[in-house]
Amino acid sequence: MQDAGVTRIGSDNWIMAYVHVAHDCQVGNHAVFANAATLAGHVHVGDYAVLGGFTGAHQFVSIGAHSITGVATVLLQDLPPYVMAAGNTAKPFGINSEGLKRRGFAAAKITTIKRAYKTLYRSGLALAEARRKIAGQAVKSPELRVLADFLERSQRGIIR
Numbered sequence: 761m762q763d764a765g766v767t768r769i770g771s772d773n774w775i776m777a778y779v780h781v782a783h784d785c786q787v788g789n790h791a792v793f794a795n796a797a798t799l800a801g802h803v804h805v806g807d808y809a810v811l812g813g814f815t816g817a818h819q820f821v822s823i824g825a826h827s828i829t830g831v832a833t834v835l836l837q838d839l840p841p842y843v844m845a846a847g848n849t850a851k852p853f854g855i856n857s858e859g860l861k862r863r864g865f866a867a868a869k870i871t872t873i874k875r876a877y878k879t880l881y882r883s884g885l886a887l888a889e890a891r892r893k894i895a896g897q898a899v900k901s902p903e904l905r906v907l908a909d910f911l912e913r914s915q916r917g918i919i920r
Contacts, residue, residue, distance in 0.1 A: 764784050764786065765784065766784065767781060767782070767784060767785045767786075768785075768786050768787065769781065769785075769787045770787055770788045770789035770790075770791070770807070771789045771790075772789055772790050773787060773789065773790065773791045773792070773793070774791070774792045774793070775793045776793060776794050776795045776797075776813075777795050777796070778795055778796040779793045779795070779796065779797050779798070780796075780797075780798045780799065781793075781799050782798075782800050782801040782802075782803070782819075783801045783802075784801050784802045785799050785801065785802065785803045785804070785805070786803075786804045787799075787804075787805045788805055788806050788807035788808075788809070788825065789807045789808075790807055790808045791805050791807065791808065791809045791810070791811070792809075792810040793811050794810075794811060794812050794813040794814075794815070794831075795813045795814070796813055796814045797811040797812070797813065797815045797816075798814075798815070798816045798817070799817045800816075800818055800820075800821075801819045801820075802819050802820045803817045803818075803819065803820070803821050803822070803823065804822045804823065805817075806822075806823060806824045806826070806827070806841060806910075807825045807826070808825055808826045808859065808863060809823050809824065809825060809826065809827050809828070810827070810828040810829070810856070810859065811823070811828075811829050811833075812828070812829045812830045812832070812833060812846075813831045813832070814831055814832040814833075815829045815830075815831075815832070815833045815834075815835070816833070816834050816835065817835040818834075818835060818836045818837075818916075820915065820916055821835050821836070821837065821838055821839070821916060822838040822839070822910070822913070822914065822915075822916070823835065823838070823839045824838070824839055824840045824842065824843065824906070824907070824910050825841045825842075825906055826841055826842045826856055826859060826860060826863070827839045827840065827841055827842060827843050827845070827856060828843075828845070828856045828859060829844075829845050829846060829850065830844075830845070830846030830847070830853075831846075833845055833846050833847060833848070833850050834847070834848040834849050834850060835849075835850050835919065836849050836850070836916075836919075837850075837916045837917045837919050837920075838910070838914045838915075838916050838917065838918045838919070839918070839919055840880070840907060840910055840911065840914075840918050841906045841907050841910050842855045842856055842860070842873050842877070842906075842907065843855060843856070843877065843919075844856050845919055849919070850919045851919065852877075852881050852919055852920070854874075854877065855870070855873055855874055855877050857870050857874070860873070865903070869901075869903045872897075872901045872904065873903060873907075875897075876894050876897060876904050876907055879893050879894055880894065880911075880918075881920065887917075887918070887920070891908070891911045891912065894907055894908050894911065895908040895911075895912070
């Protein structure tokens with residue numbers, strides 16, 4: 761990630777008490793930061809991401825759109841779009857299907873995202889192979905383009 765020299769926070773975000781957003785962070789729109797969520801410098805947060813209370817993101821981490829973290833999650837690597845994560849250090853626990861339903865994602869699209877999650881986390885494939893497979897699926901499933909692009913750009917590696 762290149763140093764932008766500025767912190768930007770998008771529109772319609774919900775930022776609760778004691779949240780810290782450090783220098784050079786980029787926050788999208790409609791994100792939720794529960795109490796004491798903390799971003800180190802150069803963190804990118806996608807649209808509709810939800811950070812549980814006391815979540816901490818290490819510098820240069822990217823947090824994907826529609827992802828969600830549990831309380832006291834520690835992110836040392838990138839959190840892909842749609843993924844639900846928790847723990848110190850963060851581990852994946854499925855997709856944010858409830859959040860997707862609330863945002864109007866059709867059942868078929870949620871199923872497609874679940875399949876991509878299984879490719880990424882449960883297939884036994886190496887990351888590079890899973891990334892190629894998801895990129896191929898994204899040709900026919902636009903909702904996977906967000907995930908495929910995120911995986912291609914990841915600099916720190918993803919939580920696994």
